[in-house]
Amino acid sequence: MTRKRLLAYTAAAVSVCALVAGAFLAGGRWAQGGPLGELTLARWDADLAAQSEQLARIERDVDGQVAALATRVGRMQAQLIRLDALGKQLTDVAKLKRGEFDFDQPPALGGPETAGEVPVVPTLDAMLDSMDAQIDDRRRQLTALQSLIMTRELARQIIPGGRPVESGYISSLYGQRTDPFDGNRASHHGIDFAGAAGTQVLAVADGIVSYTGTDGGYGRQVEITHGNGYVTRYAHNAALLVKPGETVKRGDPIALMGSTGRSTGTHLHFEVLHNGKPMNPLSFVRR
Numbered sequence: 001m002t003r004k005r006l007l008a009y010t011a012a013a014v015s016v017c018a019l020v021a022g023a024f025l026a027g028g029r030w031a032q033g034g035p036l037g038e039l040t041l042a043r044w045d046a047d048l049a050a051q052s053e054q055l056a057r058i059e060r061d062v063d064g065q066v067a068a069l070a071t072r073v074g075r076m077q078a079q080l081i082r083l084d085a086l087g088k089q090l091t092d093v094a095k096l097k098r099g100e101f102d103f104d105q106p107p108a109l110g111g112p113e114t115a116g117e118v119p120v121v122p123t124l125d126a127m128l129d130s131m132d133a134q135i136d137d138r139r140r141q142l143t144a145l146q147s148l149i150m151t152r153e154l155a156r157q158i159i160p161g162g163r164p165v166e167s168g169y170i171s172s173l174y175g176q177r178t179d180p181f182d183g184n185r186a187s188h189h190g191i192d193f194a195g196a197a198g199t200q201v202l203a204v205a206d207g208i209v210s211y212t213g214t215d216g217g218y219g220r221q222v223e224i225t226h227g228n229g230y231v232t233r234y235a236h237n238a239a240l241l242v243k244p245g246e247t248v249k250r251g252d253p254i255a256l257m258g259s260t261g262r263s264t265g266t267h268l269h270f271e272v273l274h275n276g277k278p279m280n281p282l283s284f285v286r287r
């Protein structure tokens with residue numbers, strides 16, 4: 001109940017008491033000032049004083065409640081401002097389209113109007129309800145935004161990207177080429193990086209080492225499974241720095257460049273597979 005309504009109801013009750021007291025006062029005078037009239041008047045004077053004190057106490061209580069509600073409104077407004085600021089900052093960081101997450105607007109509401117209802121001036125209770133709805137809306141948006149950012153970051157980390165070596169240059173591209181051993185045309189399912197022996201070979205995305213060992217023409221090889229169907233292979237290494245089951249991050253050293261297996265010189269053979277099919281690694285290296 002609002003302060004205005006509470007005071008109105010209390011004032012009405014006091015008015016009724018006053019009318020009754022007036023009636024008894026008139027009756028006392030009609031009784032020519034006898035003892036009954038004097039007693040009745042004294043009793044109702046006391047009752048009126050008690051009612052006045054009760055009204056004053058209610059006013060003080062209502063004033064205290066209003067002050068407490070006003071303080072709560074202020075705190076909620078400050079919280080809403082902080083949530084809006086955080087939401088805008090995260091939206092900018094995530095580079096989302098304008099309007100996808102809007103922290104400047106109140107939550108979308110709707111519903112049919114009820115015929116005959118007369119709009120009233122918002123009370124503190126209505127303000128609190130509105131602010132509760134806005135804060136809940138901001139929290140929902142922030143939760144969804146956080147989930148979106150984490151999903152994007154996870155996707156970015158597990159998709160291969162960048163160079164798999166500290167230094168060196170691309171010496172052979174993906175696709176058809178002349179085989180360096182027999183001179184015939186052959187498919188090359190990766191790209192080669194030439195460099196100095198012992199150059200660090202780096203993981204190009206987060207993942208789990210799924211294979212290490214010597215594998216025929218690949219020589220000493222590392223295979224990393226990244227998720228979403230992506231696998232990368234690093235071959236012809238001089239030494240392997242990781243073991244199967246280890247978790248690696250983008251940029252972690254996993255091997256040292258060498259010339260093991262079917263190789264004409266020191267280099268790294270780098271492959272990217274997606275759902276088991278070879279992809280041109282050059283498009284991932286340029287990311």
